[in-house]
Amino acid sequence: MKKKEFAVIGLGRFGGSVCRTLSEQGMEVLAIDVDEEKVNEYASIASQAVVADSTDENVLKSLGIRNFDHVIVAIGDNIQASILTTLILKELGVEKITVKATNDYHEKVLKKIGADHIVHPERDMGERIANNMISNNVLDYLELSDRHSIVEIVANERLHGHSLLELDIRAKYGINIVAIKRNNDIIVSPLASEVIYAGDILIVIGADQDIDRFESEVV
Numbered sequence: 001m002k003k004k005e006f007a008v009i010g011l012g013r014f015g016g017s018v019c020r021t022l023s024e025q026g027m028e029v030l031a032i033d034v035d036e037e038k039v040n041e042y043a044s045i046a047s048q049a050v051v052a053d054s055t056d057e058n059v060l061k062s063l064g065i066r067n068f069d070h071v072i073v074a075i076g077d078n079i080q081a082s083i084l085t086t087l088i089l090k091e092l093g094v095e096k097i098t099v100k101a102t103n104d105y106h107e108k109v110l111k112k113i114g115a116d117h118i119v120h121p122e123r124d125m126g127e128r129i130a131n132n133m134i135s136n137n138v139l140d141y142l143e144l145s146d147r148h149s150i151v152e153i154v155a156n157e158r159l160h161g162h163s164l165l166e167l168d169i170r171a172k173y174g175i176n177i178v179a180i181k182r183n184n185d186i187i188v189s190p191l192a193s194e195v196i197y198a199g200d201i202l203i204v205i206g207a208d209q210d211i212d213r214f215e216s217e218v219v
């Protein structure tokens with residue numbers, strides 16, 4: 001299979017981190033920024049790093065941006081440049097575009113012009129950290145939509161020694177346990193007969209309100 005090719009536009013804290021991680025994972029990454037210093041910083045990390053203004057359509061064309069599998073627009077503060085870049089990428093027919101949004105208005109416009117995926121790193125991380133702080137049992141949290149999440153919950157004594165069948169969690173709470181982490185093992189798609197032990201980490205998927213109910217009543 002052909003290696004996926006990524007382009008990251010804007011090498012601030014977020015874009016830089018995306019670029020570094022993709023490169024560490026062995027992906028082909030083209031790093032782009034208007035700031036030469038930033039480009040130099042990433043020259044030895046990304047497959048290729050170029051100084052370019054992404055609001056210039058001809059520049060993006062000459063970089064062959066259309067041929068990349070996934071382009072990440074990580075221009076933060078300059079909302080106008082972020083929107084214009086996204087619009088040009090869309091018009092050039094880039095297959096997948098992920099854009100970092102700075103606020104809700106920015107996000108709204110990005111949605112309208114057809115960004116495939118919009119991320120809000122500060123807001124999302126804030127929510128995640130706050131959720132982790134509120135609950136002692138919730139270890140990690142991944143938002144799937146406004147109302148659905150995957151959550152890691154530590155099983156307590158109340159669940160200890162009971163099988164999934166006995167607990168009947170899906171029927172009672174409308175949530176699914178998709179995996180159980182126990183010591184160094186992971187049981188994926190556990191059977192109904194699987195018994196839970198205190199200290200197991202349950203990986204739960206469902207609607208936030210159902211997960212909250214499960215957590216407050218049982219864990």
Ligand code: ADP
Nearest residue numbers: 010011012013014033034035053054076077081
């Ligand atoms: P973060 O909050 O993730 O650190 P910043 O807003 O600080 O984001 O960084 C965004 C980066 O995007 C900067 O390095 C900036 O030089 C770059 N940038 C801004 N406008 C453009 C543009 N038109 N073309 C390419 N890069 C740009």
